[in-house]
Amino acid sequence: MALVVGVLLLCACLLLGWLAIRRVRLMRGGGVDLCLRRRFAVTDWHFGVGRYRGDQFAWYRLTSFRVGASVTIDRTEVEIVDRREPLASESFAIPYAAAVLRCRSHGEDIEFAMSRDVLTGFLSWLEAAPPGRSTGYRQAS
Template sequence: MGISEIIGVALLLACLVIGWLAVRRLRLIRIGGVDVALRRVRASAPGSTRGWNLGVGRYRGDEFVWYRVISLGAGANVVLSRLDLEIVDRRRPGSTEEYVVPADSTVLRCRDGERIVELAMTPGVLTGFLSWLEAAPPGRFGGYRKAS
């Protein structure tokens, strides 16, 4: 096998992976997904965070499931429970974050049990997210609450 065949196979594989990612994202958006950027914040090291990841979020009953855009896995990467979710802070993206989060985003710092994540979403997506939080069934705690 010559170098041209190896390059051809590599390009074919790259095209297949890109095609898979595009089809996956379109499928998630078509079944009710919204564009949301997510960043995990380590509880053990308050100043240490991983970078922002673009993804698609979906509402599934009492869960907000988030799928990373650049992932070959079929399952959700992060699952947040509406009943345990607490919004700790709301802010505008910093100057270093503006290029990686959706345009005109608001960043929510959320706590789900011991895990802390930040979600960046556009105004329309934010309105839907807050409405979903407030729509917890009667007798079950959930919704927007700010830590004291």
């Protein structure tokens, strides 16, 4: 019995170590902290790390063992549908968010909750493009 408990504790420690190392690597590579939700219920927010990769923004869920990105959006296909302050009922789910952006990409709505610094970087990334190329960035009115 003690052997089984020891093996389970070792596995749990290895998994937690993997998640910690993964987060550190993502943040050192230019990652930013932000929350995401696809289903629009108050409890469906997920913490994660976003990274800019050229014309793509990749979001990695913090508690996922997946090697690749959980969500990827293309700068040329994204549209900002709405921008708002977090609701009081969301304060426990997204504690440090200053803004919530609802974006649409390929007909799917996604919400990002982020701090003001991350918001500034995200909007700058959306508006940026190499010379002679349009970003496709548009904001719904």
